[in-house]
């Protein structure tokens with residue numbers, strides 16, 4: 001049995017690139033990616049979109065020893081990017097961007113989903129659409145910073161899961177949840193809409209920046225203990 005390797009990377013978006021730098025990097029990407037990225041109105045989103053696309057290609061290129069420009073990344077009907085043309089490759093990759101950070105992961109086997117979210121003031125109303133009753137009870141029992149932290153821990157893990165399975169928001173976020181007693185013991189156990197434990201899904205959270213939450217979900221067990229930080233130049237060049 002081959003051992004699975006999962007690697008996680010994060011890159012800070014940094015200051016605004018010059019138009020020349022942006023154009024130069026964009027030109028290394030397929031036209032549809034260029035068009036998608038240029039549709040973002042804010043420069044911050046354009047830059048994060050660019051870094052996410054470059055990071056995905058860098059991870060795949062290094063893993064498969066193939067030039068990044070030779071890789072064909074396509075999207076499923078639900079928007080999930082996947083690698084086309086490497087039928088023998090058993091692995092998977094995923095990226096996420098929020099605020100200052102772009103986060104990516106690659107596994108040599110199985111599937112994974114990653115999520116980064118910047119902490120903002122929470123609206124408890126939102127929790128009705130995202131969390132199941134057990135999660136909401138726990139959320140309401142907390143206050144202040146603890147409540148905010150818990151909200152985003154749940155949020156990122158839920159996002160990472162729906163990204164791992166590729167369904168995105170077509171899977172209602174209230175249709176699955178985390179076992180609260182396990183969470184209190186520091187264990188993360190997913191339960192389906194009937195409350196049945198789903199121990200085949202593994203989760204990990206990471207502390208990279210106090211103002212953000214990072215999470216990964218995978219069907220593979222050996223999740224990395226940390227995220228490798230890359231410079232923007234390492235991702236763009």
Ligand SMILES: CC(C)(COP(=O)(O)OP(=O)(O)OC[C@H]1O[C@@H](n2cnc3c(N)ncnc32)[C@H](O)[C@@H]1OP(=O)(O)O)[C@@H](O)C(=O)NCCC(=O)NCCS
Nearest residue numbers: 049052078079080081095096097130155163166167168169
């Ligand atoms: C699209 C979605 C999969 C992730 O959205 P998000 O958290 O806003 O964005 P992220 O930055 O984490 O992820 C976006 C990236 O995920 C990838 N992605 C898109 N659709 C995907 C899917 N169905 N499955 C896996 N990955 C997907 C793409 O690479 C995309 O980035 P790109 O378009 O620049 O390449 C979906 O879950 C969504 O729209 N979420 C909205 C957020 C929300 O309301 N959350 C409530 C939580 S309580």
